[in-house]
Amino acid sequence: MKRYSIQTIFFILGLLSLAACQDEDLIKKEDIVEGVPVSVVLNVSSFAFDKVETKADMGVVAENKVNDLHIFIFRSDKTLEDQADFVDLSQTGGSGNSGSIEWPRTITSGQKYIVALANVNSDNISGIDYSVVERFEDLNDIVASLKGNLIQRPSTKGFVMSGYWGVNSSSATSGLGSCVIPQPTTEGEKITLSTGKIWLRHLDSKIKFDIQLSDKTNKEFIPRDWKIVNVPKKSNIIEQVTDAARAEDDFFDTSESKFETLTLEAQKYSGGSFSFYMFENRKAALNSITDYAEREYKTDKGGRPVDPFANANPLSTYVVLRGTYYEYNAKGEILLSADVRYTIHLGYVNNIASDFNSERNLFYTYTVKVQDVKNIILEVTSSEDGEFKENQPGGEGDVIISDQNLLLD
Known part of the structure; x- marks a missing residue:
């Protein structure tokens, strides 16, 4: 049995870089420069769900659309450094499944953990309160609950997803979003991150x-x-x-x-x-x-x-x-x-x-x-x-x- 050409309903959010957010295992620890302010641009893209549709099937567009996005950036000690909400990606000039996002504030260089949640405002789901997140481990306490006995997802606000940064889907899961944001050439320089992606997976x-x-x-x-x-x-x-x-x-x-x-x-x-x-x-x-x-x-x-x-x-x-x-x-x-x-x-x-x-x-x-x-x-x-x-x-x-x-x- 071959794998499907579009594996599992993966959404891929690109965190692209001139110097690239890199896997920390590829960098000597002494080469990591922590704490230098840097601006980042996040490119977001998704892959279509490559399967036939039935009447109850929500269809490719609805299954794969990112209607809202929340991204956490944690420090090397897994305390929260910053977080930000982003609206429907179609408002950034993309298709609704892709676009380019500029982080609203400068963050700092060094080893990070990057985690994202998508479509948390779905009206099929309750219980997703990420305001309590102060450390990486707090994410484990968030439980999404169905609003009713649903086996379909009759919502225009999309399917709830979550995911980590990684070079591939395997490293994203095993590394829990671990990566290194390199030191910019000049303080506050805008960097487009590129060697890894956030791999979003449906619940x-x-x-x-x-x-x-x-x-x-x-x-x-x-x-x-x-x-x-x-x-x-x-x-x-x-x-x-x-x-x-x-x-x-x-x-x-x-x-x-x-x-x-x-x-x-x-x-x-x-x-x-x-x-x-x-x-x-x-x-x-x-x-x-x-x-x-x-x-x-x-x-x-x-x-x-x-x-x-x-x-x-x-x-x-x-x-x-x-x-x-x-x-x-x-x-x-x-x-x-x-x-x-x-x-x-x-x-x-x-x-x-x-x-x-x-x-x-x-x-x-x-x-x-x-x-x-x-x-x-x-x-x-x-x-x-x-x-x-x-x-x-x-x-x-x-x-x-x-x-x-x-x-x-």
């Missing part, structure tokens, strides 16, 4: 389900509805080892929803699709498991399913799909019909059975191929490498096999 993951028939010959699958169980209500503004949503009250279940699209071919339905957004939810398996079937059921010594969800954390997220499955003979008469329900836990990237995670800033696509009443093939791709195909043990069906070709409810 949400984006998840799409695409349901299909594995074999369409004399078969039909009519999607009925879907729901999500254990959707997180809140998220840390800065990614941490432990999720903000940890207690039962931190989650909600959705009601059943209709599919956004239905696939109709030769007067027969063969599936449909839907998509949604969700805060990160990373819950470990309760037991050591290696087989996909164990994600939905604990099995006995004979390999038979006996205990649903025995291995999954009760707060891990899963999706329930319902529909009607038909098989026909060559004359188009119904041989079999079944009301089916498929339960699919999120996660399982890189074929790891114990992975129940949905991580921030990733786009997951779950392709569900219905084989028969009780089996599906599940293929998952994400903006990280990972693909798998397994029979789905979470399939249930009330089957009617009719010699009279009668379809019964």
